[in-house]
Amino acid sequence: MNIGQAATNSGLATKTVRYYEEIGLVKPARCANNDYRDYSAVDVEHLRFLQRARAVGFSLEVCRELLELYRNPERRCSQVKTLVLDKIQQIEQQLHQLSELKFTLTAMAESCPGDNSSDCTIIETLAKPAFMPFTLVESSS
Amino acid sequence: MNIGQAATNSGLATKTVRYYEEIGLVKPARCANNDYRDYSAVDVEHLRFLQRARAVGFSLEVCRELLELYRNPERRCSQVKTLVLDKIQQIEQQLHQLSELKFTLTAMAESCPGDNSSDCTIIETLAKPAFMPFTLVESSS
DNA sequence: CCTTGACCCTCCCCTTACTGGAAGGTCTAT
């Protein structure tokens, strides 16, 4: 199967499929006469696996681990679950940080009339924290 | 003031301060004899402004706009507020997407025993969506 | 006067996960 068809069948872009080969995730055979990539059904299965793992937010490094576990019949279920639980924890941290940012920004917006004058409490807040009527939460990402 | 002191006073890394000059945000004078950067008090004020704007999550492109509004006495408060409200909306979208990912991952983790066997519902879910006992939410970021 | 350590300079490569494009080869149909 050519790369275009493999991409369509896995829900990825052809560029992405080539990239996954470049970083060693899914290595297709090559057609002897024209050097086109030739994807097997198993290759496409792996590509689809990667597409779904990415869709639920895993980084490519973790996707690589997941794919190795997928391929490995000796895997232990607990290894997989650990990766998922780690990801959940990471998402919870992000949710927490974003909530704090939203809180800060909302307080800024509410303190600001948003009219045609040049006096702006938002600008003042960003310029001089002494003017801050609330705690400015710093993102640690 | 040398760059190290300016960085300390603004809460940024020296690398970051040089980078902000490179992309045209804060352009210091140069010391004539040794070509060292020479930051004025106003420069440092602007750097600190950027540090705070970044800390509440604005991209550097928006930071650039905010800094221009900060410098411009003709600004209208409403222009600033618009940027903040846009950012809040963007954060709400991210929160929504992360919540969905968390929901999906949590469902995956709960369906998985996490034991020493190689049978893993998580892997199966990623491999074949027919096995999915829940809706797989795709991130559109 | 010399040296040492803390600064400073520019330049280049690295990160994540791709995307876009250029230049060129191949395949299929008309």
Add this chain to the structure above:
DNA sequence: ATAGACCTTCCAGTAAGGGGAGGGTCAAGG
């Protein structure tokens, strides 16, 4: 034969800096 849709490799770019090489400068101590 040729047009259009494929395919190939390679290069450059994204956001926001970080790390480090190689080299110049400055201030203090011996």
